[in-house]
Amino acid sequence: MNTYELLRTFDLEKIEGFLDKLMPDGGLSFGQLVVGMMSGDIDGSFYLLWSALKQSCLYGFSDGKKLFATLLLFGIMGALLKNASGMLKGKQAMQLAGYFVLLLAALSLFQGFDTALTICQTVVSNSSDFMRIFLPVFCLSLGLTHGTMTAYGYYQFVFLVIYLLQVVLLRIFLPCTKCYLFLAFMNQLSQDRRFEGILHLLEKGISMGFKVLTYVVLGSGMLRSFLFVQVDHVNKTVLNKAIGAIPIVGDVTDSATQILLSCAALVKGSLGSAALIVLVLVCLLPLSKLLFLYASLQLSAAFLGILGEKELMRTVQQAGKGYFFLFQIAVLTLLTFALSVAMMLQLKAG
Numbered sequence: 001m002n003t004y005e006l007l008r009t010f011d012l013e014k015i016e017g018f019l020d021k022l023m024p025d026g027g028l029s030f031g032q033l034v035v036g037m038m039s040g041d042i043d044g045s046f047y048l049l050w051s052a053l054k055q056s057c058l059y060g061f062s063d064g065k066k067l068f069a070t071l072l073l074f075g076i077m078g079a080l081l082k083n084a085s086g087m088l089k090g091k092q093a094m095q096l097a098g099y100f101v102l103l104l105a106a107l108s109l110f111q112g113f114d115t116a117l118t119i120c121q122t123v124v125s126n127s128s129d130f131m132r133i134f135l136p137v138f139c140l141s142l143g144l145t146h147g148t149m150t151a152y153g154y155y156q157f158v159f160l161v162i163y164l165l166q167v168v169l170l171r172i173f174l175p176c177t178k179c180y181l182f183l184a185f186m187n188q189l190s191q192d193r194r195f196e197g198i199l200h201l202l203e204k205g206i207s208m209g210f211k212v213l214t215y216v217v218l219g220s221g222m223l224r225s226f227l228f229v230q231v232d233h234v235n236k237t238v239l240n241k242a243i244g245a246i247p248i249v250g251d252v253t254d255s256a257t258q259i260l261l262s263c264a265a266l267v268k269g270s271l272g273s274a275a276l277i278v279l280v281l282v283c284l285l286p287l288s289k290l291l292f293l294y295a296s297l298q299l300s301a302a303f304l305g306i307l308g309e310k311e312l313m314r315t316v317q318q319a320g321k322g323y324f325f326l327f328q329i330a331v332l333t334l335l336t337f338a339l340s341v342a343m344m345l346q347l348k349a350g
Contacts, residue, residue, distance in 0.1 A: 010140060010267070014133045022126060025213035030274060031310045064292030067112050071300040071316060077309045090168055098311060099189075105312055110125065113181055116326050117174065119286045123330040124169060127280050128162045131337050134275050135159070142344060158340055161217055165336065168213060169329050174205055175267050177325045185320035186241035188311055199318070206325055210280045212333060217336055272345040276338055283334045290327040294320055
């Protein structure tokens, strides 16, 4: 059995169906990507990634440009209203004008945040769905190269990661991020900045939560992978010695095993590399949108400071932290799944 015949035994139809549903234009075939990896044709993969990167930048720039233009327009409006109320010497009129512009800007920020929230949820959902479909195929190749214990341990580990990400990120981190954005707006409305302490606490808690989740998930995955690989290696060594002791049959069996192991290792590496590319392609467009939305807030805050809109500038800056938390959640999802696949690709078959 050669490598391509071994690849035909893997069921890739569910992965192809998922990609067809996610990318209706049919520009990506997982099977062709795996075959290209096996044959050493990586130019097509780099071209695919480069095309997706250019498209993502165009879409992301368009979304960020709209938010930047809206906030800049409100800043100019606020400056004009303050100058007009200053000419009339009305302090209350100035305050009302400032609150009016702040409310309009808050509506745009909340609307943009709702869009960013949907994008972040899409990243977590799409990458998790892909890993669920890809996992049985990849674990089959792991069983051939490393052993059943390694495949079973990796299978449990990734499903645990998917569960943790959906529970912790979607049910804890996202609500905390929404709460942070709301409190940031309320903090700007209050004269004495009474919500400053809880905002600082939320920011530290979310940042620390990201670090703890990353260490727990990846640390436990590395430990589990190492332990199961060692167990499989011991079992294989004992079995190979027992079979090798049989005259004639032992030599033939050992040669066939080495050929199968080499083919399976190539298939495993190609499947894993193709999965990493698909994960990046699935997450690239949403991540670029989130990044450009955050960059547009930072840029608009800089221009608002030039216009003299200090209150609005601080509101946009603190709202930008909420947008950045969403970007971190999406990046953490991508890196966790990508590193979980990369860890198994680095393990040598025993």
